[in-house]
Amino acid sequence: MTPKVSIIIPAYNVEKYIAECLRSVLAQTFSAWEALVIDDGSSDDTLEVIRTFNDIRIKSFTQENIGLSATRNQGVKMAEGKYVLFLDSDDRLQKETIEKCYSLIEKYNLDAVTFDGYDFIEKNGTEEILEGGYFDRSKKLEEKIYSGQEFLKREVFQKSVVVSAPFYFVKKEKLVEVLFVKGLLHEDVLFHYQLMPLLDNIYYLPKKFYQRRLRENSIVHTTASLKSIESYQKIISYLQKRYFHVESNQKKLYRKIIEKNMLQVGKLGKRFFFSKNANKKQGFRILKDILNQGSFKIIFLKYIYFLMGAIYYVFADIKSFVK
Missing domain, CATH: 3.90.550.10 (Spore Coat Polysaccharide Biosynthesis Protein SpsA; Chain A)
Structure with missing residues (x-):
């Protein structure tokens, strides 16, 4: 059967x-x-x-x-x-x-x-x-x-x-x-x-x-790696392409999705660059590629949310250390 x-x-x-x-x-x-x-x-x-x-x-x-x-x-x-x-x-x-x-x-x-x-x-x-x-x-x-x-x-x-x-x-x-x-x-x-x-x-x-x-x-529990950041580069690249092809009433939704994923990149970036033996030069190159793709509006949005993500997780670490 x-x-x-x-x-x-x-x-x-x-x-x-x-x-x-x-x-x-x-x-x-x-x-x-x-x-x-x-x-x-x-x-x-x-x-x-x-x-x-x-x-x-x-x-x-x-x-x-x-x-x-x-x-x-x-x-x-x-x-x-x-x-x-x-x-x-x-x-x-x-x-x-x-x-x-x-x-x-x-x-x-x-x-x-x-x-x-x-x-x-x-x-x-x-x-x-x-x-x-x-x-x-x-x-x-x-x-x-x-x-x-x-x-x-x-x-x-x-x-x-x-x-x-x-x-x-x-x-x-x-x-x-x-x-x-x-x-x-x-x-x-x-x-x-x-x-x-x-x-x-x-x-x-x-x-x-x-x-x-x-x-x-x-x-989900392993240390952030260069491959993790590279993977989000591909994900965000897809979301940007999708953003430019959706109807105008869907633009806000895809901006929000990009924001969400840039916060995650901020989290991964912070963890990666604070880790030992990280290939920081290659990491910066990938982050630069992520941040510089898209229209001015999308680029500005990504910088803001990447920084928000990184700052949030830095302070989260400080808070847990103080406790």
Whole structure:
């Protein structure tokens, strides 16, 4: 039987966590799914753990390391389901996630459903749930159907943007139009801003379905690198091009999105230039390229928000040091 939903799970050196991830998939109350678990050249026993699961719906693949973006794209190409859900290999899903999303997307003929979640961390064998964080949008967004552009506007101005791809249950035909950029860090950021305008409709469901594990060596917790700044250079370049091609009533939205991402560049720039052994000459060149691209109005805006971001995080460090 052809699966109705494809769950794409790239896996790299997660022998400690992949079993828990897959058990959360097997626990789903909706059964017509396939899980494409792609081992991306792991050097540990990740693949061996995956192969201990005998359910025919869990399909394992192995390849040389090509990175998260390319692996996700490969999963989309192989997916047989009408709908796709990305799942990171160290995270978990609530058992009713797929059933609820599938029911909504079929009932209202939607392009996508997005939901909430929470972070959790394990310390000394005890799990701590971090409630009310970044992935809880229930107090800022109304449960309803939006157009993709309307949803993007609402989440940006309500400061409730969740760019993480696993929080979106999406019609496969929409994903074929926009793939992840290979070799890009923070790939979900660019993917999000490319995907939203393509969606005719999206349902926001304020349910905490996604359980994201926090690990010390994850991308969001590692020291800012030159590659991080280079990645934002590509993201902001796309946003600028988008800015110049959208209708005049969308200009304000894209200026706001550029502001948000320049604040992030300010944060990364501050952390990078204060780190030891940083290639500061190359870092300044990349920042100069980011700041100097675009119209005078956009250039001025970027300088202001880069400085705001850098100053904010410098004082945040000073404040924490004083404490």
